[in-house]
Amino acid sequence: MERKVKYNYEFKLHCVEEVLNKNRSKGSVAQEQEISKTNLGRWINFYLKYGKEGLLSRKNQNYSSDFKLKVIRTIDQKCLSLSQACLFFNIPNDGIILAWQRQFKNHGAPGLVQKPKGKPISMTYKRAKKKSDKPLTREEELLLENESLRAQVAYLKKLQALIQAEEAEQNKRHKP
Template identity: 60%
Template sequence: MERKVKYNYEFKLRCVQEVLRKHRSVNSVAYENSIASSNLNRWIRFYIEFGNEGLLPRHKNKNYSVNFKLKVIQAIENKSISLSKACLIFNIPRESTITSWQRKYGIEGITGLQLKPKGRPSSMNFKKRKQRKTDKPLTREEELLKELEYLRAENEILKKFNALVQAEQAKQNKRLKP
């Protein structure tokens, strides 16, 4: 499933060409097309650096290696380059991506740059006994234990049902008595 692209390639190219070829101001083109001038500036920078490919939609949630992240952070610190310039050099879509790397690196060090598992854990811990996965027939004792577990669960369900019925009857009695 691809992400929804807010501005298509043709729209971006038309806006960039209005600024570069028709020598119109960034603000006037942005205002006329109802876009943020910062977006248009970013499109222009990527168009100048990468050509038409700079305006193509990028993959969202791309995973970068720890070494790559560290290389970007060190380049910014050592060479004193801006975030926008680093985005151009390393072909990173947003400055906020680098900012989050810097924040995590400042707090946790290199471990903060490692990929974290996302979503629910693949295996959950069950307190109940695990199901048998062997083809061996159950021993008589195991069969009895399994039946006992089933009967206890059935008994609990019946007790809860009985309690609900009694509560409903008590409610009915209260309504009938003045």
């Protein structure tokens, strides 16, 4: 699969003007600039319909679920192709509409609702218990000491196992 390249506004405008103002063919401009004829055709159509603003990139555009539903229904009612729908609704890429159609097919209208991005806010974290000002009882002190000693013993056992594994590995290397 080919790497997706993003072109800046000046480059798009230059290519479109080469075709429209200098009467060059799409194929020759596309070949000279090493771009696809499909992209160039899309840029020309957006330029003809929306002017220079049609060539501006629309990064991270958010569309409402009502708009998405309107696009899908208009495509069905008017039998529009994806590229015609992109031009009609000023949507930069037909892959966006394809995703909406998939979501609508699988989940209906609720599938078109914008989902929040990023980490959920309602995540719960385990918080360390706050130390109280009152002194610990003898039993609590012993429990804490017992827990600490168990952790130390587990650490030492793991360390000893690692050392033995390393020594066994070295012994295997030295024996012919």
